[in-house]
Amino acid sequence: MSNPLSDMDKPDVFFCIGTNMTECHPVAATRIKQALQRGAKMIVADPRKIPLAGIAHLYLPLRVGSDVALLLGMAHVIARDGLADNEFIAERTKGADEFLEHLKPFTPEWAAEITGLNPADIEKAARMYGAADRGAIYYTLGITEHICGVDNVQSLCNLALMTGNLGREGTGINPMRGQNNIQGAGDSGAVPANYPGFQPVNDPANQEKFSKLYGREIDSEKGITKVTALNECGKSIHAMIINGENTLVSDPDRAHCQHSLESLDHLVLIDIFRTETAELADVVLPATAFGETDGVCVNTERRVQRLRQAVPPQGEARPDWWIVSQIAQRLGIPGFEYESAKDVFNEVCGLSPIYTGLDWDRIENAEYQWPVPEKDHPGTPILHEGEFKNGRGLFSLVKYRDPAEVVDEDYPVWLTTGRRLQAYHTRTQTGRSAGIDYLLSEESLEVHPSDVVKLQLTDGGFANLTSRRGTVKIRVRASDQSPPGTVFCSFSFNDVPVNILTGSGYDPITETAELKVCAVRVEPAED
Amino acid sequence: MNATAEAQTHTLILDDTEVSFHEGETIYEVAQRAGREVPTLCYDKRLEAFGACRLCVVQLEGARNPVASCTTPAEAGMVVHTSTEAIKKHRRTLLELVASENPEATINPLRGFASQELNELLCKNDVQPGRFQGQQSGTSNGDDNPFILRDYDHCISCYRCVRVCAEQEGDYAITMMNRGFETQITTEFNNRLKDSACTFCGQCVQTCPTGALGDRKAMRAESLPGELEKTRSVCPYCGVGCQVDLLSKEDRLVGIQPAMDGPANEGALCIKGQFAFDFVQHEDRLTKPLVRGDDGELHEVDWNIALDRAAEGFRKVLKKHGRHAVYGVASGRAPNEAAYTMQKFIRAGFGTNQIDNCSRA
Numbered sequence: 001m002s003n004p005l006s007d008m009d010k011p012d013v014f015f016c017i018g019t020n021m022t023e024c025h026p027v028a029a030t031r032i033k034q035a036l037q038r039g040a041k042m043i044v045a046d047p048r049k050i051p052l053a054g055i056a057h058l059y060l061p062l063r064v065g066s067d068v069a070l071l072l073g074m075a076h077v078i079a080r081d082g083l084a085d086n087e088f089i090a091e092r093t094k095g096a097d098e099f100l101e102h103l104k105p106f107t108p109e110w111a112a113e114i115t116g117l118n119p120a121d122i123e124k125a126a127r128m129y130g131a132a133d134r135g136a137i138y139y140t141l142g143i144t145e146h147i148c149g150v151d152n153v154q155s156l157c158n159l160a161l162m163t164g165n166l167g168r169e170g171t172g173i174n175p176m177r178g179q180n181n182i183q184g185a186g187d188s189g190a191v192p193a194n195y196p197g198f199q200p201v202n203d204p205a206n207q208e209k210f211s212k213l214y215g216r217e218i219d220s221e222k223g224i225t226k227v228t229a230l231n232e233c234g235k236s237i238h239a240m241i242i243n244g245e246n247t248l249v250s251d252p253d254r255a256h257c258q259h260s261l262e263s264l265d266h267l268v269l270i271d272i273f274r275t276e277t278a279e280l281a282d283v284v285l286p287a288t289a290f291g292e293t294d295g296v297c298v299n300t301e302r303r304v305q306r307l308r309q310a311v312p313p314q315g316e317a318r319p320d321w322w323i324v325s326q327i328a329q330r331l332g333i334p335g336f337e338y339e340s341a342k343d344v345f346n347e348v349c350g351l352s353p354i355y356t357g358l359d360w361d362r363i364e365n366a367e368y369q370w371p372v373p374e375k376d377h378p379g380t381p382i383l384h385e386g387e388f389k390n391g392r393g394l395f396s397l398v399k400y401r402d403p404a405e406v407v408d409e410d411y412p413v414w415l416t417t418g419r420r421l422q423a424y425h426t427r428t429q430t431g432r433s434a435g436i437d438y439l440l441s442e443e444s445l446e447v448h449p450s451d452v453v454k455l456q457l458t459d460g461g462f463a464n465l466t467s468r469r470g471t472v473k474i475r476v477r478a479s480d481q482s483p484p485g486t487v488f489c490s491f492s493f494n495d496v497p498v499n500i501l502t503g504s505g506y507d508p509i510t511e512t513a514e515l516k517v518c519a520v521r522v523e524p525a526e527d
Numbered sequence: 528m529n530a531t532a533e534a535q536t537h538t539l540i541l542d543d544t545e546v547s548f549h550e551g552e553t554i555y556e557v558a559q560r561a562g563r564e565v566p567t568l569c570y571d572k573r574l575e576a577f578g579a580c581r582l583c584v585v586q587l588e589g590a591r592n593p594v595a596s597c598t599t600p601a602e603a604g605m606v607v608h609t610s611t612e613a614i615k616k617h618r619r620t621l622l623e624l625v626a627s628e629n630p631e632a633t634i635n636p637l638r639g640f641a642s643q644e645l646n647e648l649l650c651k652n653d654v655q656p657g658r659f660q661g662q663q664s665g666t667s668n669g670d671d672n673p674f675i676l677r678d679y680d681h682c683i684s685c686y687r688c689v690r691v692c693a694e695q696e697g698d699y700a701i702t703m704m705n706r707g708f709e710t711q712i713t714t715e716f717n718n719r720l721k722d723s724a725c726t727f728c729g730q731c732v733q734t735c736p737t738g739a740l741g742d743r744k745a746m747r748a749e750s751l752p753g754e755l756e757k758t759r760s761v762c763p764y765c766g767v768g769c770q771v772d773l774l775s776k777e778d779r780l781v782g783i784q785p786a787m788d789g790p791a792n793e794g795a796l797c798i799k800g801q802f803a804f805d806f807v808q809h810e811d812r813l814t815k816p817l818v819r820g821d822d823g824e825l826h827e828v829d830w831n832i833a834l835d836r837a838a839e840g841f842r843k844v845l846k847k848h849g850r851h852a853v854y855g856v857a858s859g860r861a862p863n864e865a866a867y868t869m870q871k872f873i874r875a876g877f878g879t880n881q882i883d884n885c886s887r888a
Contacts, residue, residue: 022726179766179860180763189867224854226856229881239853241853274811292807299766299768299791344863434673
């Protein structure tokens with residue numbers, strides 16, 4: 001997030017797109033609800049009539065995968081109606097002339113054609129966000145899990161740049177991170193293109209720094225992504241170590257994923273449960289869990305917080321860092337003589353510019369949001385204040401593309417997937433917590449009542465859901481939360497492995513799968 | 528910048544001492560800041576002041592009757608007494624009235640964050656129940672949900688639960704029905720919480736000052752031996768990063784309470800953070816390393832054998848297929864130290880950048 005969570009009481013206008021916040025980030029959503037009670041306005045764009053849509057001042061039920069068209073249409077209106085912040089554009093951005101020229105053909109009528117929205121609503125959204133003194137954008141995986149995920153994010157950046165809604169309180173571009181420490185994993189360098197602290201691996205200075213620190217020459221080329229690595233299993237990749245991920249259930253195209261992991265010579269898994277993925281591993285190592293582990297995690301607003309141990313580990317479970325270090329030591333890799341999580345974290349602070357001002361003791365009270373470039377630095381709650389890291393904000397000349405799969409005669413229904421309030425990911429944790437089943441005991445397919453009739457389904461009965469990659473049997477639940485022509489379910493239940501169906505395409509830059517769109521057919525099935 | 532300090536332009540006299548305050552502060556807030564102990568029952572600093580319990584009354588010179596300090600704005604030149612004999616007597620009488628309406632009971636602190644507030648006040652003010660013997664209010668509710676006990680015999684109608692649900696959560700799942708002595712907290716159509724707009728975030732439980740609402744999951748541990756301990760940590764689910772206090776008794780994790788001063792959540796939690804913690808000590812947890820045997824099955828082994836086997840597999844692949852053939856996937860669920868050592872394992876061990884995390888799916 002460019003702005004802190006506490007900023008959520010400051011915007012005049014929220015623009016929430018592709019974020020089912022009340023179910024996926026419920027505590028952040030309470031801040032929005034409070035802001036609305038105080039008079040803020042909200043635009044919600046989402047194919048499904050999610051709870052946030054019910055309290056929005058303007059709800060835009062766009063077709064799945066048509067976000068770029070909506071955002072181009074809004075940008076067109078903002079430019080056309082003189083709502084752009086010309087001062088901000090002149091002082092802080094680059095490429096505005098080309099961008100404004102680029103926008104000309106993308107009228108609200110053009111966008112309406114693609115998104116299925118009413119052109120007047122697109123104009124209204126543009127005027128609400130464009131005229132706001134403080135406009136804040138919030139998004140989640142509904143934006144990124146598309147073949148055009150990067151285009152979607154850049155389109156949102158364009159809107160914020162052209163209206164000057166960046167680098168100030170109550171504004172910004174705010175992705176809500178879905179996992180407790182996904183931010184920290186990236187911060188710590190567990191990405192193929194960056195060393196810890198987002199230091200690019202292809203910068204010779206960084207390569208030299210880390211080669212020296214780690215005592216060996218490290219490639220200057222970035223590594224491959226996990227998505228590519230799974231494609232390469234048995235070809236160029238022959239061994240994997242996976243920490244705390246139930247890859248088989250959470251990743252797209254389950255059959256492909258299973259085949260990939262089975263093609264490895266050696267698979268080591270570090271986890272807290274014997275997951276579906278563990279069944280494919282050669283070695284499974286038990287890690288300590290939440291409540292048993294001392295450590296550090298970083299939230300969606302870049303706040304660096306301490307995790308503390310309250311109870312002893314179950315059985316012989318050991319901390320992840322200890323397990324990895326033990327394997328490293330057995331392979332003769334130097335620099336793994338850590339005695340505590342504190343040792344490890346302090347090493348990271350010493351080599352990562354975003355954590356330079358931090359150490360284990362300084363984060364005791366969770367006061368700091370990175371970057372914290374020096375010891376006396378107060379941290380950086382708001383990014384891009386005064387100037388952008390790279391100088392000027394660059395407009396992107398984004399164009400609309402169809403999803404990897406579009407509906408046709410054989411697969412006439414859009415399937416979009418997501419999460420539910422009471423379940424987390426593949427339910428390895430929520431599914432093992434007493435009481436959750438009282439509220440959510442099985443997965444169901446959300447189908448609009450008119451489609452239930454049209455597709456000859458029965459509310460409460462079963463349907464076969466078929467994509468080009470497979471079939472899944474699932475209970476049908478009539479609900480007008482999904483629009484006609486689009487069905488929804490979560491990927492949380494292993495007995496309804498919906499990721500058998502997904503995996504139609506990937507964003508060419510991030511290689512994030514298009515989990516939010518897939519063409520299916522829905523047919524009645526026997527109980 | 529210190530906006531508070533700049534705005535503190537007014538002063539008033541609080542218990543013979545001049546104190547400064549800023550526009551918009553109530554007498555209660557000024558007294559709190561000055562370290563005065565003013566008792567409350569209906570007050571939760573996250574909510575609009577309500578003025579229902581009247582325990583926070585203070586003597587205001589020039590006013591005929593004591594005023595509720597939580598709803599009275601501070602004004603320049605006010606002369607306030609927070610703890611005169613008359614005020615103390617007044618508060619004790621109020622507490623006696625409250626106490627006589629409810630059954631005498633020890634409330635286990637496992638019921639909720641604020642559950643001890645009433646009993647602590649009774650104790651501190653040496654209040655003996657029974658002075659106003661009579662009918663008792665409230666009736667317990669047969670709601671069978673596994674999360675929230677609704678034991679309205681202990682309800683004092685402070686409406687903190689109703690207000691936190693509306694003001695903080697924006698859910699409006701609960702409300703009150705009837706008037707006066709018959710007042711009852713209820714849901715729409717007086718049904719189970721499951722049939723209401725309730726999301727089971729547990730906020731009503733944590734703000735209840737009497738334990739009328741209780742955390743049923745934590746209460747399972749009432750009879751467990753050992754001291755109740757609290758350990759500050761961070762919720763393991765989404766990226767919001769809500770701070771929590773882990774409740775433990777000896778080696779058991781028995782419950783979760785929200786950290787009222789957690790910077791991301793300021794006391795709020797959702798159903799997952801509040802109630803979905805049993806996985807930690809679930810019988811399905813991996814407790815020993817496993818390696819795949821010649822029979823194709825996973826077998827429990829000791830750490831040395833498992834770690835040797837893990838290392839040996841990488842050594843073999845390195846020799847046969849080269850250093851780029853080894854790939855690491857770090858977790859977005861484990862701490863920074865896990866991700867850092869994973870990337871170091873790949874970079875320092877194999878000299879490649881064949882490392883990623885689970886953010887792409």
